[in-house]
Amino acid sequence: MRDILVRIPLPFLDKDIPLYSYGFMAMLGFIAAVLVARWRAKRVGASPQNAADVAMFALLGGIIGSRIFYVFQNRAYYFDTSRPDWSVLDFFKLWEGGLVFYGGFIGAVILAGIVMRVRKEKMLPMLDVLAPSLALGHAFGRIGCLMRGCCYGRPTAEGAWWGIRFPENAVPYTSPSACRYGDRIPAGTSLFPTQIVSALDLLIVFGLLSLYFKHRRGKGEVFAVYMMLYSIHRFAVEFFRGDTHLPGVFSSAQWIGLVAFFAGAGLWVYARRTAPDIGSGNAAGKARRKFRGKRAASR
Helix, strand or coil: CCCEEEEEEECCCCCEEEEEEEHHHHHHHHHHHHHHHHHHHCCCCCCHHHHHHHHHHHHHHHHHHHHHHHHHHHHHHCCCCCCCCCCCCHHHCHCCCCHHHHHHHHHHHHHHHHHHHHHHHHHHHHHHHHHHHHHHHHHHHHHHHHHCCCCCCCCCCCCCCCCCCCCCCCCCHCCCCCECCCCCCCCCCCCHHHHHHHHHHHHHHHHHHHHHHCCCCCCCCCCCCCHHHHHHHHHHHHHCCCCCCCCCCCCCHHHHHHHHHHHHHHHHHHHHEEEEECCCCHHHHHHHHHHHHHHHHHC
């Protein structure tokens, strides 16, 4: 758990630039996601460049959406102008974390959809290409959360082997947003490793989607499976989060997850029912249909 990885010196200015672990892991995740998306797009006969461009704009939309959602969730803190240290710059301190996935997901889909429409790229096939990459990039992001200390888990039983402890000045013990177990978690408290669990789950989702991609039949099917798998994962992990507000039975992320799950299920049914074969634009599907045609003609 190290918030700042290194400090890059600037000798001529007598200063240094901190390289934050959260931002560094997010950057690695984005690079990995784009490389995989380009590779997959090429495999199915889509434009690798379009896949990379859509991913870039999806990242931008995701950052905007996730930050807006986070600030809204913690509006009591961010809009409290009576704080001595209040600053309008607090809204833009992305290097400190403070990004909510579902807000980013909505923002990413909206901006990516606009770009695909401008590029005249079919939306559902491209979302299928990007879905595994989204899970992979998110897994890197969760490691960044672990190093930063955000998205932390609830306190564990004393002596629990699975618990993790952060430095005394880390986010879990100094977070401005009230924890559902009290205003502050005592420094040194052992916490459930939600970041590690999330990262491992997302890597599993990435693997499952990569395998499922080969067997898809309709446009949007892989993306639909991603929505369902992630919703299940997030719904379960939320019960172990220590920074989640539960005004009722479920947290806001769990309610959104329920909506996303049924939306994904609906999209999956639609994709399966409207798919004649593998989906247009898929090179493997075209080759398979061409082979079937030749075999039928030879008979």
